[in-house]
Amino acid sequence: MAVRRVTEELQRLGLSGYEAKAYVALVSAGEAVNGYEVAKRSGVPRSTVYETLGKLVGRGAAFEVRAADGTGYVPLPPATLLERMRRDFDRTLGILQNEIPRLTAPPQVRLVHSLTERRMLLERAEDVAAAARSELYVLGWPEDVETLKPTVRRAEEHGVDVATVVFGVDDDPVGWHIEHRYSAPSAVEDNLGRRMLVVVADRDQAVIGGLTADRTWGLYTDDPAAVLLAHLYVRHDIAMHRVADRFAEHGFDEFWADDPALRRLREPVGEPVRAADGAPRSVGPETDTVGGLGDVGGVDDLGDAADPDGDDGRSRAG
Numbered sequence: 001m002a003v004r005r006v007t008e009e010l011q012r013l014g015l016s017g018y019e020a021k022a023y024v025a026l027v028s029a030g031e032a033v034n035g036y037e038v039a040k041r042s043g044v045p046r047s048t049v050y051e052t053l054g055k056l057v058g059r060g061a062a063f064e065v066r067a068a069d070g071t072g073y074v075p076l077p078p079a080t081l082l083e084r085m086r087r088d089f090d091r092t093l094g095i096l097q098n099e100i101p102r103l104t105a106p107p108q109v110r111l112v113h114s115l116t117e118r119r120m121l122l123e124r125a126e127d128v129a130a131a132a133r134s135e136l137y138v139l140g141w142p143e144d145v146e147t148l149k150p151t152v153r154r155a156e157e158h159g160v161d162v163a164t165v166v167f168g169v170d171d172d173p174v175g176w177h178i179e180h181r182y183s184a185p186s187a188v189e190d191n192l193g194r195r196m197l198v199v200v201a202d203r204d205q206a207v208i209g210g211l212t213a214d215r216t217w218g219l220y221t222d223d224p225a226a227v228l229l230a231h232l233y234v235r236h237d238i239a240m241h242r243v244a245d246r247f248a249e250h251g252f253d254e255f256w257a258d259d260p261a262l263r264r265l266r267e268p269v270g271e272p273v274r275a276a277d278g279a280p281r282s283v284g285p286e287t288d289t290v291g292g293l294g295d296v297g298g299v300d301d302l303g304d305a306a307d308p309d310g311d312d313g314r315s316r317a318g
Contacts, residue, residue, distance in 0.1 A: 003028075013085050015061075018044045018052040023061055023075055032065040032072030060084070110223040118211055121218045125199040125207040126151045128220070132160045132201035136175075137234040139165040140197040141185065144211065148199070149174055165237050167195070178241050198230050206230040 003024055010020035025042035026033065033041070039049040053073050056062035061081055065072045075081075115121045122144065129136055129151040136155050138145060145166055152174045156162045162175030167185035170177065180188075189195055194210035197218070206227045209218025221227060244252050256262060 013089075015059075016052075016055070018042075018048060019056055019059075019061075022049065022052045023056060023081075026056075026062055026073055026075035027078060032067070032074050034070055034072050038073065110221070112219055112221040112223055112226065115207070115209060115218040115220060116216060118216045121197065121207065121209045121211070121216050122147050124218075124220045125197065125209075128199045128201045128205050128207050129155055131205065132162075134202050135161045135163075136202075137163050137165075137198070137200045137231065138174075139199075139234045139237065140167065141189075141195040141211075142166055142168045142170050144195060144197050145170065163234070163238060165234060178238055180237070181241070181244075198234055200227060200231045200234060203227060203231050 007017070007020040007024055010023065011017055015023065021042040022038050022044050025038045025044075029037070029041065035049045035053055036046065038044065038053060039046045042049075044052055053062060056075075057064060057073075061076050062073050063076070065074055076084075115124055125148055129138070129148055132155045136152065138148060138152060145164060149172070152162055152164070156175050163178070164170075164174050164176070165178045165180055166173070167180045167188060170179065192210070194212050194215075197209045197211065198206065200206040204227065205220070205222040207218060207220050208226075208230050209216065219226075244256070
């Protein structure tokens with residue numbers, strides 16, 4: 001298993017299949033070996049093994065060792081090879097990052113595309129987080145946000161203003177962290193029929209999705225209208241938590257629990273569908289926008305929700 005995985009990853013870094021197999025065979029031999037031995041160890045056909053070894057030598061990934069009994073081959077040490085590949089890729093990426101923008105025409109159409117697997121949804125969410133340059137908003141459940149944390153942390157380390165809203169306990173939060181406390185995560189998930197994930201970068205692009213145990217739906221978009229809605233959704237959720245904190249001693253909990261209008265907004269609406277367990281659940285645009293604090297009211301500027309004494313109530317990770 002380890003040999004196959006290493007071989008596959010070397011191919012991803014630019015070696016051909018035969019070159020990767022031959023290099024792994026040289027590394028595992030621990031001594032100079034001839035082409036026949038490399039073919040036997042690697043599975044590279046004997047008819048092409050010397051051509052393959054010649055290509056490795058040409059790359060600088062292997063060296064010929066001449067002895068009285070013939071020519072053998074030894075590998076460039078793996079650490080040296082990987083560092084060389086890292087430098088080459090960094091140099092190539094640097095050139096492309098500088099040159100491609102000069103060739104890029106302004107977009108004539110805005111992109112919206114569907115995401116139908118959890119892996120696809122999270123990968124695209126990582127892309128959005130990695131693209132952030134000034135601000136990044138992330139809203140979701142702990143098990144989904146956890147996957148994004150390495151990328152989100154790198155964004156914060158590079159000076160991006162990061163805010164995360166997590167439906168549940170997060171023992172290792174990132175950035176300006178808000179734990180969604182009103183409407184318990186289980187109640188929100190039951191109301192919506194799914195976990196939500198929203199990632200918005202620079203008011204420029206967003207991923208919006210829903211996840212269940214056996215189904216994922218979502219979309220990526222750079223359409224300004226859709227991105228604005230996602231951006232405001234997360235900000236309003238943050239703002240309402242600030243309002244709740246500010247007025248906690250003035251009966252906010254009772255107001256939130258008992259107010260008829262708020263209770264109505266929290267009720268499931270829309271056409272019922274069957275979940276994996278057979279239970280009816282409500283879906284639809286109406287349901288997808290209710291169930292939490294972010295679904296009721298909001299402000300355009302989070303500063304409007306700050307305390308008069310200047311304490312903004314932020315929980316900054318780290």
